[in-house]
Amino acid sequence: MITTEPVGEWFWEPSPVLDAAVSGAARAVALVGEVRDVLASLGLVSDGGTGSVELCELSAMGRPLFERSGVPLDLLAGQTSGLRLLPDQHLTVALRLPGEWVEAGVRRRAEELFVVRVHLWGQGGVILVLSAYADPWLTQDLRERPQPEVAADNAPRLAVALERISALTGSEVDPGDETRHARPTAYGFADLLAEGAAYADSWGTFEVPARWRRLVKLLPGGYGEGDYESATEEPVRYAEVRCGERLLGFLWASADGAAGYEPRSAAGDEAFGAGVPWLLRFRAVRRSGVGALEALEGCLGRTEGRWAVGAAVHRAPSLDALAELSGRG
Structure with missing residues (x-):
């Protein structure tokens, strides 16, 4: 099942960017591209995807000084080349990625399977976030039906991706909080067949109404x-x-x-x-x-x-x- 809100998220804290004012935007764009390459090398994401950029004052988050959306990855660097990040500002670079998984021997595709985000503060602090928007990594789908074979085909690649992103960033992965759908872990997701889901039929309970509201x-x-x-x-x-x-x-x-x-x-x-x-x-x-x-x-x-x-x-x-x-x- 595919969701509009993350099934799970993972966080990393790479080393600060020492010259954020000059090279911060370039480093953020490079990092989302490097993470995309890790996912692609494992067959988790496919060609395409679009990026976005948002620059805000820390005192006025949500009221961007500069923003662009729907930008192909190869053009993101050009969109940010003139940005200078001041100490009291915050930059977000995000990449929405189509991806694929295997189900009963068939490759399935979603136009937004993963989102990679880099948050960069003017003082140099960096947070990298990876969000997943489908359930093929779970031993039980979002309607509470067992799917251990699907998880066996897909979860190992996600686990390797998380490990490689940790190596890329030089930092340990920090699994996000449990969502309505699943509990992220350092290697992917907890086994729902063993632990049970937090909510019954989370897809029908939360996702269907969310799609309707949208x-x-x-x-x-x-x-x-x-x-x-x-x-x-x-x-x-x-x-x-x-x-x-x-x-x-x-x-x-x-x-x-x-x-x-x-x-x-x-x-x-x-x-x-x-x-x-x-x-x-x-x-x-x-x-x-x-x-x-x-x-x-x-x-x-x-x-x-x-x-x-x-x-x-x-x-x-x-x-x-x-x-x-x-x-x-």
Whole structure:
């Protein structure tokens, strides 16, 4: 299962940058690139990924003096070449990385499997953070189903990555706090089959509502009385939403008058934006008295911008089953 919040995080504290004002930004960019190379050497990340840069005053965190996002790694250095980090400032360089894992002999991919962040303070202090956004390293998936074979195929590579990053930075790894999903350790994650999970069905309990809140924020006026019901206990009919060959999500409706959109987590940010025009179309036709199933039929084969709804209708036994389908690699 793929998440929008980290399944786990790990921290390192490399040696301070002595001339942070002059070379701090360059060192931060170099470090995220070096960590990316470690992950790539183990087959954990694949080509692509985008970086971001944010410079703030320590007294006004959250109000950037300088920021860039969506920058390819090979262009990050150019974006930061003119930055001079003053003693009372803080720089964050982050790299969002697509990656792959093995499941039942098949390679799966997510557009944001790892995020690498370097925090650099003007006085020279450095913190490196690695965040993971899926569960193939766990002996039990986020819906509490045992998956020891999946963990056996993937967890050893993550353990080696953590060890190599420690060697790269010259510092010991500090596992982050237990999350809603799992407990990070110095070698990866604790064995959930032995220890048990902190929450039952953490993906359904926390991730599905978090995805919905993220989607609603993109809708003008949010989601309310003018929209179809967003939940149902009935089976659902659904159609695929794509950009070219990329599957981004599922537009759905049910016989009891509910309808909505499930973003495919593995597709990354675009999966959320791709649902907006169709939810707005649902809103418009509902105001005209059109039923949910008819609204779905009216979207079949249509295109909005670069996003197209397939012409075929599929069936899922429940909305929960469709949400799970959308949350897998």
